[in-house]
Each structure stands twice: as C-alpha cells, then as structure tokens.
Amino acid sequence: MSKPSTDMNQIEINQPEMKSVVNAPQPTIPLPRGPVPQAPTRESRSIEIKIDGHSVSVPEGSTILDAGRQLGIETPTLCFLESLTPVNVCRVCVVELEGSRTLVPACSRKVEANMSIKTDSERVRLSRKLVLEFLASSVDLSTAPKMQEYMERYGAQPDRFGETRATVAQPVKVDNDLYVRDYSKCVLCYKCVEACGVDAQNTFAIAVAGRGFSAHIATEFDVPLPDSACVYCGNCIGVCPTGALMFKSEFDMRQAGTWDESKQMQTDTICPYCGVGCDLTVHAQDGKIVRVTSPLDHSVTHGNLCIKGRFGWQFVQIQPAENGK
C-alpha cells in the first residue's frame, strides 16, 4: 500500500502544465449569507377554537379546514390540495369568522386562540352558492363530479345568468401524444402552475397569463407544448380538479364513448424504471392500462411522477403476437 502523501506529491509534480491550460474564470464560492436559520425550538402548542358551537383543539399552525375536518365537518374545496401551497383563490371554502369584516378561506387561514367560526351560516351558504354558480356558468364542469355534488348541496342555479353570458369556452388543445388541455374546463385554480413550478417540478412551463376574466393558463405566447419547457411529467394532470388536463388515452376513450370508470380496476405497484421506488396506481379497463396515477399521500411521490412512470407503460401491453411477426 503506497503512502498517500507520496501520491499527492506526485500528482502535483507530474502535472505542472495543467495550471497554464486552464484559463476558465475562478470558480466563485458563494459568500456565507448570515447565520443558518434554526428550526423553531418551542413545543407545538395546541389551540382551542370553536366551530359551529363545538370546541376543538388542534396543533398550532393548523388551518380552519384541518380543525373542521377533525370535527367531521365537510368543507368544500377546489383549489386546495394537501400537497400544494394553498393559494385560496376559488373561495368555495370560505367560513364566517367572528369579528372579521369578510369571510375567510378555511383552507389557508391558520387557527388562532379563541376563534369562533361558523361554517354553515346564511352568509357562508350564499357565498359558496354564488362561487359555484359563477364557476358553473362560465366553465364546463362535466368532468368534475365533485362540483356537481357541491352544487346540489348549495342549491346553485348557474342558468340564472342567461344565455349570452361570457364563458371560457374554446377548442381543446391537442398538441402532443401524451395529454390534452381543454381550457374550457379550467376553473383557474392555479394547481397546475404550482405543480409545474416550485411546489413539485420546478419546470415553469406554464403560468397564468392575461388579466381578469381573460386570465388563463398558458405557455409563453401560448406556444404548443412541444415548443415549451414542458417535460411531460404530467404532474399538472395529477392535480387538475376538473379534467381540463387529461391523459390523451382517457380523452380518446371519452371521445369514442368507451370510457367507463365503473369497469376500471386500480392496481398499486412500484414503477419499474429506476431506483427511486415511486408508487404507481395503474388504472386498467378491459385489461388495458388507461392511465397511471400516484397516491397523494405516498411518502416518495406525494402524487408526483416523471414522464416514464406516468406515460411509459405501453410496453406492458405489447402482446407477443404483435411483437414479432
């Protein structure tokens, strides 16, 4: 075994010309940016609040939505998803907080001691009803079964805005083989933008563009996906609550009238491609895979996959007869 010190000396002696060859700028070492922030050391306290007259105690940092769920109160949500930062834009989860001039969003408002909340008051029901009517009167919610439930619950009648009302109806965008974008079904919940951005993929292929009623999800200048930064991870499809983003396989079957969820079987498995070990839920109909998702609560994926796990399953279905002569 040679002595390490000799080896190192030799390297220095044997390669003196390296220094003159390398002409690249010196690598810059980032300056220390102050003390490293420490995690808070205090113990997590529990906070007691009142919801619809019932007391409930939840850990500090919980939201009103969490507290409500603990009491078994079902609060409608649309733009909220456990794996994403709450943007509280849909306003369907609003609740009445005593002392607050306006209603507050349950999905993002953190509990504070002695809050008193009503989740089913006249004001709450009216706002939720109107929000649902506003959405249903401007967006195609035909592939959002949850929304139909909510609308029944709150007695929403989207037809009362007349026939000439503005809608977001537009042709469906089919510009690649993996997924379609039907923005006439888009409620602008921001989830796909979050999943494409800092909450999951960090690709930033899409953003909200335009303003007001014309605000919409778009790539730069609305270029087709193949020209954009999209990496086809499909994580936007995974979070879309209305079916505006849809597997091409599902879209084609729906067009052909063959899509039937009651005939579908879901099988959990592990992605075969790499060593990360992503959990896949394979949805199959009539013995053929029709789409692949991942459970939101899985510790590895949090519902996210990559292009291979989500879309690369065709090989499973190649029958020996087709695969040869």
Added chain:
Amino acid sequence: MDLHLTNAQATAEERAAVDSLLGAPDSSWHGAQRLGADTRSASNGHAGSQRHRLLPVLHALHNRIGWISPGAINYASLRLDIAPAEVHGVASFYGMFSLTERPAVVAHVCDDIACLTRGADKLCADLEKKLGAAGSPCAGGRATWQRSQCLGLCERAPAALVSAAGVKHQERVLAPASADSVASLINEAVAGRMPAAPDELSIQLSVPQAEKQNGSALRLLQRIGHGDAASLADYQRLGGYEGLRKAIALGAEGTLRELSASKLLGRGGAAFPTAKKWEALFLQRNLLQEDFRRAHYVICNADESEPGTFKDRILMEGDPFAVLEGMTIAGFVTGATKGFIYLRGEYPLAAERVQHAIDIANNNNFLGKNLLSKSFDFNIEIRRGAGAYICGEETALFNSIEGYRGEPRNKPPFPTQAGLFRQPTAVNNVETLVNVPGIIREGGAAYAKLGTENSAGTRLFCLCGHIARPGVYEIAMGSTLRQLIELAGGVAGSGKLQAVLLGGAAGAFMAPKELDTPLTFEGTRSIGATLGSGVVMLFDDSVDLRRILLRIASFFRNETCGQCVPCRVGVTRQEEALQRLIAAKPLGSAAQELNLIREMAQAMRDASICGLGQTAASALESALQRWSLFA
C-alpha cells in the same frame, strides 16, 4: 436556471433596450455570445434574485420598441433567470404593455366617468372621424389611438396621453384635449418632433386655492405654486426638511409619539392609523440588528388609479421633496434603509419631477448614506406601474415590485409582518406621507386640533365632473360636502345637481339631500359612504346615471386581476346584468335582476380576496338604494 426557450430571437434594438438598464450580460448563460470559457463554467446560482427588475426591464423594452415580442421575452428571461412563461404571464398582466406589434406612437384617450361629463364622447367620436376607429392605424400606419381608463387628469378633462416609443421615449399629456390637438400631437410625435419641454402643472387650473389663500391656511398644498418645485433651496425656504431635522432630534420614539398624538389616519382609503403601522416596524427593530436579512421597507403608494383621483399626482408634481421628506422620516422611525415609490405608469411628469428631486436630495445628503451627517442611511427608488388599478392594493403592489403578477395576497400575514420580499413593510399613501413633515415640525397635538375628534387634520379632495372650478382642494375634516362644493364655485353643467360620487369607482353615490354630511371618516360611514381616495365627482341632471354605472362596472371588469372567483366572474356577471337592465331586456323581471345584483354584491363583498372585489359593487348598490333607475 435551466431555461428552455423558443427559437424567437431578440433584435439588436431589443437587446440594447434591456442592456441599457441591466448592463451587458456577464456570460452566455445570461444572453451574451457563447465563448469557450462558458462551456467550462456555470454561473447560474441564486435563481430569481434579479426577479424584481422584471417590471423595469419590460418598461425598457416597451418604451424603446412600442411592444414586447416573443424574442424580447426570451432575452428578458435569459437576463433575469426567469422562465419565459412567467415573463409572459407578468407582461400580459399589465394594460400598458402590448404583446402584439403596434405602432410606436399611441394616443390613450380617456373615456372614464370624469371625462364623460366633460365631452369624452364627443372627443372619441371626433377622433373616429378624423383618425379612424380606435385601435386602427393612423398617420400612415405609424400611430394609433385607443380608449383608456381614467388618466388622473380629471380637473382638466377630457384628457389624453400620447406616448412615442423610441431610443428617447417620450410621453405627453393633453388636457383638455380635442380631436385636433390629439391628431396634431400624434403627427408631431410620428415626425419625431414631440415638444421637448415637459408639460407644466397648471397651478391655476389644478390648485384653485393656491392663488386665493396665498398658501397661508393650507398645509398640504402650502408650497404648491409658491416656489420652484424642482428647487431644493425653495423647498427649504418654505419650511422643507425642518420636519426631518426635528424627527432626528426627537429620535424614533419621540417622533412616533408626535405622530400618535396627531391621530393621523391613512389617506389612501383604508384610514389606518399611520403611527400604528410605523410602530409595528419600529418594534421589530431588534430583529433587524440580529438578523441582517430581515430588512424593513417603506413604500410610498403612488399608484393612484381610482377614477376621478388626481391629488397624489398634484402633490408629486407640485411638491416632490415633501414626499421624499415624509418617506425619509418613515425610514428613520421604522429602521428601513430602502424606500420604494410605486408610481402610476400614466404619470410621466410626476415621475420626472420625483426622480429629479431624488437626484438632488442624493447630491445634498438628504438621501443616501449618513444622511444629514447622522448615522442613518436611506435610499429611494421609483418603480413605475404599467396600467393595473389592482397594483394600488398594497399586497398586489409587493408582487408587482418583486416581479410577479400584481395579484393581491391573502391577509394575514399583514404587510407590517411580511410585506415586500416577505419582510416587514410600511405602505403609505402619498398624501399621508406629505402630512408627516408638518406634523413633526409643529407637533402632533397641534395637528389633532384640526378637523374633528375622530378625523384629525386636513384632507385633499379631488373635485371633478360638473363643478365650476375643478381641482384639488384642501379643507379641514368636518366641513360638509355643501361647503366643499361652494368652495369650488358650485355646480356647473346645467347647474342642477343630480348626484355626487364620493370616493371614486369603489366609493358610493350621494343624493343632493345628503350634501350636509360632514366630510369625516365617521360622517360618511354613517350614511354608508366612504371618503375613499377623496374623489368628489358631481353629475348634473343631464347625465344618465345608468350610463355612469355601466362605465364603472366595465372599469371593474377590465381591472379585476382575475385571481379569485367571486371577483373575476362576479364583476363580469355584474356588468352583464347591468347591460341587460339598460337594454330593458332583463332575465325574468327587472326586480329579479336587481335581486341577482344584490346577491352577487354580497358574495363579492364577503368572499373576495381584496378590496377591489369587496367594493366593486358598492357604487352600484349605493345608486340603487337612492334612485329607482330601472323601474
């Protein structure tokens, strides 16, 4: 960042526009030509750190080229390490930016409510005859004109703003404007002969009190018209910077005490106690010393866009140093070393005047390091808005400065906890800040004696519409609306008053029988109105109020950011319902439509994220309460 760009390339001119602001790119990673060394290094860390320069970059591009092309978006992305989809998302948010090719010269002609009372209809009709339909090319395809929201020139209505993109970008306002004057300014701009001298603030027209009272009884307007607004010497001769000197002598705590004693409430519309806001930052000063990343910021909200409001423009044009002094005192108290003035994009003269004042103050140690030879640093930077009413909402303003879409954030956290760059931030209106030096100079108690118990001090009001002498007026709080109208020469037009709009589009209408309402926060609140931004817009009996309501509704439809559902769809449905009512084609009956409008108003007020949605129905509702317009 690892950017994926389309093949669209920026032109040399577009690159020059961006480089003039950011300097030359440091490597091919940021848009320079690719050299050998670039293949062996990567310098793309700190993604997003330059993001706050996005809006200035977009302005630079737009000012030079007249529109923002796909190639330009790509170059901006490269320079700032922001994905092109996001740059496009931000650029498409602002009304002033065009993302389709457009002539370099554009005339923006106001057809908002104040101008409607003073001939905007005729002006637009004349322009259609003379130059063709709005949006169509004129002057040989080198110019165009378009209708615009309120330009904040209401005292000189009808108003127009002509901008000419180019190496030397120029903007001129025309007020009052005629079709002939707009057309001739367009022609001069196309020929490159836009008058070089800046538009002068017409004191006689805009501040009628200036000549009458010789400035003596006025506080906020005391210097306007009595000295050269561009001269630091004149400012100091008229009492300028005495407030700052006294504040430094009193110390931060002493200054806060005076401010607290003054009972000054914010003048931007929300009427929050200024001292409380500053104190919240002051109390976090110990954190500031422990952790240097926890900067504090002071922001002057000069994004005055409420239709009918122009007081802040006149303060900035007529007394720019006072704005700086107020901000500097705020910096001294709150521990902030950086201030931003978020200045409305449509105010070229105000921006020029304030920038000039900043330069002079910097050269004379009234800004910068070791200010007035004390160990206290403060700098001020102007950020121009780009045609988005919503950016006057403080949290939307933060997002706009940070280089994001100007969408409001949910509160809490409040700006004093997590504001600009998520740091403690004090946002104050221009008028609030201009109040501060005088309060400190003369003491808080003296100020509190002015006005009423709960509404201290004097207040600026923007009188416009059918009023004999439109302009900005300063009166002690507590005077009645009738007194204010008399001060401004009484009702013009037919002479018979039909309605007053108080507080702008987000405000409320008042009937003539309510003229004895005292102009205080509590007085207006008691009749369900608001002082808002100080708009007092008069309508004579010739005006069709339904038309005004529809213009207000379309204003909100244009200006909602689109983030939350109640506001995005609500203001759209509200305008549609109003259109059906005006066309006498209601769904069901008129009563049914009115009921629908009321329900929508309630949901917008209750469930919208920010003040825009919460007040988008208030003018309409107040009118429906007072008059039966759709019987």
